[in-house]
Amino acid sequence: MTSDLPAPLIEFTYRDDLDILVGRWGYQPDPRELPSVYQQMTDAALDNRARFWLQDIRRRTLNDPSTTEWLLTKFFPDMARRLDGRLYVAYLVGPALHNAIVNQPGYVSAEAYDDKPFAISFFGDEGAAIRWLQIQQTDKVGS
Template sequence: MNLDTTSPLLHLAHRPDLDIMVGRWGYQPAPDELPAVYQQVEKEALRSRCRFWLQDIRRRTLNDPQTTRWLLNVFFPDMAQRLGGRLFIAYLVGPALHESIVKQPGYVPAEAYNDKPFATSFFGDEGAAIRWLQIQQTDKVR
């Protein structure tokens, strides 16, 4: 599944000026590559104590349903608890992947996360994704 082995699977950096952890995915991973990558995400999030994530997945072409279930049911709730507050993940996606995600059985829109310890939303524009994360940072109810 890895079509471009010359670039890293994930470049991850905390932007302290924005208090946003940015992850840029380099290619479509095989499902067996993901556990090590999410360990890297966990380590950086805990190191930076950052609950606001921008995940640029525009180079990915599909989401593995099993991994998605694990993220929504285990990883995100656990990270929110470990980070001591609600976790927000803004996904920057290309049009084809966005369409694929929203048409999957069990897709949950952003509004459905209001009672969850985390929220996700999908964007086609990086500026809009960052603005959404900044709004979450300033919302005193969170």
């Protein structure tokens, strides 16, 4: 039996065994939906003191430039401050979105975040994304 209910925009799971907050996006959001989603993300991260995030955005098709700017200049630095340590975000992306992200003007690689209170990296494979987060956990404990 199939459900006529739409897929949720995002589902959060805190993986206690990995100390990773997983957010799985169900579809491409309208930018007007994002404030409530990021509030849910804030609540989930603070509730679990989670500084290591896996964001599965494979069902998304584009990034809103103004939202990206807000994430990089306000949201991620604020979350790192509120979590008392560096925030690490691994994005799991599909090939088309990955290509669009890395070829957009202003794209910076993961190494460019070395002096920031957060680090971001993009992956096409979930295992690789989790391994990157685990390496950050062991290399950067307390930072």
